[in-house]
Amino acid sequence: DVQLLESGGGSVQPGGSLRLSCGASGHTYSSNCMACFRQAPGQEREGVAAIYNGDGSAIYTDSAKGRFTISRDNTKNTLYLQMNSLKPEDTAMYYCAADEYNLGLARSYTYWGQGTQVTVS
Numbered sequence: 001d002v003q004l005l006e007s008g009g010g011s012v013q014p015g016g017s018l019r020l021s022c023g024a025s026g027h028t029y030s031s032n033c034m035a036c037f038r039q040a041p042g043q044e045r046e047g048v049a050a051i052y053n054g055d056g057s058a059i060y061t062d063s064a065k066g067r068f069t070i071s072r073d074n075t076k077n078t079l080y081l082q083m084n085s086l087k088p089e090d091t092a093m094y095y096c097a098a099d100e101y102n103l104g105l106a107r108s109y110t111y112w113g114q115g116t117q118v119t120v121s
Contacts, residue, residue: 002026002111004096009116016086016106016120018109022079022096022113031098034079035109038092044093047105049081059104063089086120094118 008020025030034051049070051058058070069082079096094116097109 002030002098003067004098004111004113004118006094006096006103009057009094009118010108011119011121012086014087014120017082017084018086018118020081020083020094020096020116020118022081023099024077024098025081028077030076030100031077031110033109034101035097035103036070036079036081037095037097038090038109039095039115040092042094045107047107048094050104051079052102054102061105067080083118086118088116088120092118 001030003025005023009016032053037045038048046066046120048060049060049074051066051070060102067085072079096113098111099109105110
């Protein structure tokens with residue numbers, strides 16, 4: 001099993017920045033692929049960015065390209081999502097997810113964190 005704990009959410013003005021962190025504990029092979037999702041009230045959960053340990057590749061949803069950067073520090077078992085030029089439409093609960101397999105932005109990840117709120121206003 002893998003346990004995920006997000007931190008770094010908060011309130012910021014439009015144009016501001018936040019860095020989300022997600023610490024993973026448990027079997028490291030179960031978190032070969034890690035991702036960040038978000039869900040705004042009344043909307044479906046959507047994938048924002050994902051990174052795969054196998055080849056270091058990263059993928060982003062269109063709205064995040066050029067503004068968000070996903071990275072991971074395997075020595076600390078921690079995932080980071082640097083979010084710049086934040087917009088009100090980025091307001092949502094942000095979740096960390098992990099899986100053994102490269103799932104990209106699909107929602108079928110096995111392990112999920114509890115979420116951290118990001119508010120841009």
